[in-house]
Amino acid sequence: MLEIEDLRAEIDGKEILKGVSLSIGPGETHAIMGPNGSGKSTLSYVIAGRDGYEITGGSIRFLGEDLAEMEPEERARAGLFLAFQYPLEIPGVTTTTFLRTALNAHRKARGEDELDPMGFIKLVRAKTRALGIADDMLKRPVNVGFSGGEKKRNEVLQMALLEPRLAVLDETDSGLDIDALKVVADGVNALRDPQRSTLVITHYQRLLGYIVPDHVHILAGGRIVRSGGAELAEELEARGYAGVVPEAA
Amino acid sequence: MAAVEETLQQIRSVTNERYKYGFVTDIEQETAPKGLDESTIAFISAKKEEPAWLLDWRLKAFRRWQEMPEPNWAKVSFPPIDYQDAYYYAAPKQKVAPNSLDEVDPELLRTYEKLGIPLDEQKVLAGVVAVDAVFDSVSVATTFKAKLAEAGVIFCSISEAVREHPDLVRKYLGSVVPTSDNYFAALNSAVFTDGSFVYVPPGVRCPMELSTYFRINAQNTGQFERTLIIADAGSYVSYLEGCTAPQRDENQLHAAVVELVALDDAEIKYSTVQNWYPGDENGVGGIYNFVTKRAACRGRNSKVSWTQVETGSAITWKYPSCILQGENSVGEFYSVAITNNRQQADTGTKMIHIGRNTRSRIISKGISAGRSDNTYRGLVRMLPGADNARNFTQCDSLLIGDQCGAHTVPYIESRTPTGQVEHEATTSKVSEDQLFYCRQRGIDEEEALALIVNGFCREVLQVLPMEFAVEAQKLVGISLEGSVG
Numbered sequence: 001m002l003e004i005e006d007l008r009a010e011i012d013g014k015e016i017l018k019g020v021s022l023s024i025g026p027g028e029t030h031a032i033m034g035p036n037g038s039g040k041s042t043l044s045y046v047i048a049g050r051d052g053y054e055i056t057g058g059s060i061r062f063l064g065e066d067l068a069e070m071e072p073e074e075r076a077r078a079g080l081f082l083a084f085q086y087p088l089e090i091p092g093v094t095t096t097t098f099l100r101t102a103l104n105a106h107r108k109a110r111g112e113d114e115l116d117p118m119g120f121i122k123l124v125r126a127k128t129r130a131l132g133i134a135d136d137m138l139k140r141p142v143n144v145g146f147s148g149g150e151k152k153r154n155e156v157l158q159m160a161l162l163e164p165r166l167a168v169l170d171e172t173d174s175g176l177d178i179d180a181l182k183v184v185a186d187g188v189n190a191l192r193d194p195q196r197s198t199l200v201i202t203h204y205q206r207l208l209g210y211i212v213p214d215h216v217h218i219l220a221g222g223r224i225v226r227s228g229g230a231e232l233a234e235e236l237e238a239r240g241y242a243g244v245v246p247e248a249a
Numbered sequence: 250m251a252a253v254e255e256t257l258q259q260i261r262s263v264t265n266e267r268y269k270y271g272f273v274t275d276i277e278q279e280t281a282p283k284g285l286d287e288s289t290i291a292f293i294s295a296k297k298e299e300p301a302w303l304l305d306w307r308l309k310a311f312r313r314w315q316e317m318p319e320p321n322w323a324k325v326s327f328p329p330i331d332y333q334d335a336y337y338y339a340a341p342k343q344k345v346a347p348n349s350l351d352e353v354d355p356e357l358l359r360t361y362e363k364l365g366i367p368l369d370e371q372k373v374l375a376g377v378v379a380v381d382a383v384f385d386s387v388s389v390a391t392t393f394k395a396k397l398a399e400a401g402v403i404f405c406s407i408s409e410a411v412r413e414h415p416d417l418v419r420k421y422l423g424s425v426v427p428t429s430d431n432y433f434a435a436l437n438s439a440v441f442t443d444g445s446f447v448y449v450p451p452g453v454r455c456p457m458e459l460s461t462y463f464r465i466n467a468q469n470t471g472q473f474e475r476t477l478i479i480a481d482a483g484s485y486v487s488y489l490e491g492c493t494a495p496q497r498d499e500n501q502l503h504a505a506v507v508e509l510v511a512l513d514d515a516e517i518k519y520s521t522v523q524n525w526y527p528g529d530e531n532g533v534g535g536i537y538n539f540v541t542k543r544a545a546c547r548g549r550n551s552k553v554s555w556t557q558v559e560t561g562s563a564i565t566w567k568y569p570s571c572i573l574q575g576e577n578s579v580g581e582f583y584s585v586a587i588t589n590n591r592q593q594a595d596t597g598t599k600m601i602h603i604g605r606n607t608r609s610r611i612i613s614k615g616i617s618a619g620r621s622d623n624t625y626r627g628l629v630r631m632l633p634g635a636d637n638a639r640n641f642t643q644c645d646s647l648l649i650g651d652q653c654g655a656h657t658v659p660y661i662e663s664r665t666p667t668g669q670v671e672h673e674a675t676t677s678k679v680s681e682d683q684l685f686y687c688r689q690r691g692i693d694e695e696e697a698l699a700l701i702v703n704g705f706c707r708e709v710l711q712v713l714p715m716e717f718a719v720e721a722q723k724l725v726g727i728s729l730e731g732s733v734g
Contacts, residue, residue: 050685076691088686092704101700102690109691141704158690 001026001063001166001197002047008057009046016042018222019058024166027194031208031233032201034219035241040201041085043219044170048082049075063165077109079165083155083172090142095154098142099124103161127160131187149180156187167191168199173207185210205237220245281338287311290439293338297408300415310428310438317432323595324624324656325564327537330502335471337440381406381445381461393457400456402486403448407475410446417448421479425508425545425572433504433566434541437473441506444474449484449515458714460489471502478508480515482548487518487714500528500563505540513548513575518556520713522721525561530619532591535563542569546578546607554581555598556712558721563592568626570599573607573638580609583709587725588621588653597627597658602638602668611642614706617653624656631668638665644674647705649698699726
């Protein structure tokens, strides 16, 4: 699904990723944990193709294609979804319009007909019901005046609608209360199937109690310094980054 | 920084609008001799077979104009205009005035068809919009006149109104914008050539949208149209004007005057989608749009609503205003002004509160891209006696890139202790983060920009008549995108 080999990347001339290798197979859930400043968010932005993040070495392949050659929207349409740590506000654009525009962009890329507003509303209502999200959110402008929890729910709704092959969750748990955390986790878990994969990027072990990973990697100083199973996250929780990876402290 | 620069480049390239309406119609035309003096005015007046009072009125305006200085207070700059180096009358040659569409030169009909303005009544679905088409100095056709006449509504060219309804014209022409009001209004009064006239009789709700479509075609020609709309007691009319011009390297002057009169309990909704040729990316060519638009809310409970979507013109100088004279009268101004490349816009409104309990509402959305300059200039004046007058103003500016300018110049004068004036203003930028967020959801950059800008203008676009809202939304996208959806 996702093959990262010896990836090096910099921003404003400063090297942040110093040789990251990671392989995520279909149906797998991976977690990347690491202290602040270890390069976690940079990794998610490089995968999604944000401007300003320069790949200086190594490669990323997604479903066999070289991501470095693709625009962010092409990566998205190929099935790559990034749940933002800080989702953006778009004043005056209702969530419904935004979601429909996004979904239709995906459908067009797949050679399917665009959904008309009525057909779309039906589809999106089914999704909100399944996720336990109030329909009222659909009428409001994208993320404007949303609480932290609502913004993250909106991210999960978008994910449920676009049905990505690989979802990257960038610190999705930050600032969430326990109820919102459950909604997010339920949404992610509902999408899990043998053809879809998830990459959870997080600082804390908390979210991993709800989205149980198959593999856990510790990122420190721009490199993956240790990999293991779900138990590695528990070990981290017990002993802290300093105890598990002294070089990260 | 490289990335920021790249995004700016990208935005610059998508904002280089390809102007769709830049073609020229090849048609034989008749013009007045170049230049402007009293004989030019006599020529125009004679061409239109006008009564003596109107020629007189024009000449008075001309004499006043000669004494007036060109205004220079707007935040726009342009080389001096040589008023002698232009034609003041250009009309497609036609043997006789057409009585029906069958007699209109097919070349003209084709031009309007190309512009997406069907003049063939059968082709207009359900007949929801009646159109008066003005080509350079003359009105070439007005559709649905018969159907409107059944309701008692008069909709014709102003030249025809001068002939057929002289009492109405004489009573109201210049009653809202006096001939000496300002430099460009005086010039217009002297040389106006055509435009639309609407009269809605008491208690009549105009059965369809009325629309005038202005087209400048001839070279070196100014367009000076005059529009006069009268809504008699208890009537309602919704009116839309659209405008385009060919792509040329020299600047052309468009100095129109629009006068609206709303009597007791009458309502006029006036919408403009202005898409004059804006010049190229270096600021060569384009229309100078120096326009005076004013409404008199003369009657009790009268209401006038101006809605404008301004995307064209090299320079825009325009302040659609309301004189709120009648008790409880209401004035509204909803504006979207988009400037790109080297365009300059100085636009806004004036709300003059005279009557008691008068209310006004101003929603202005300015979008600047490229190296353009976009100024909102607005006046809210409450005179003594305008007891309990209220105003709410909201001015929002959106910047795209870092080479453009947005300016807000509100003037507030309240001389009534019970008046209430509210002013809110914001300035924001389309951020790379917003664009990236949209793109990560699969939306390409141009569509993302159009989505964000349309969201920013939403409050204004939603008050446009339904038939035009979709078109305006697309235009907002096109003027920033360079590609047609």
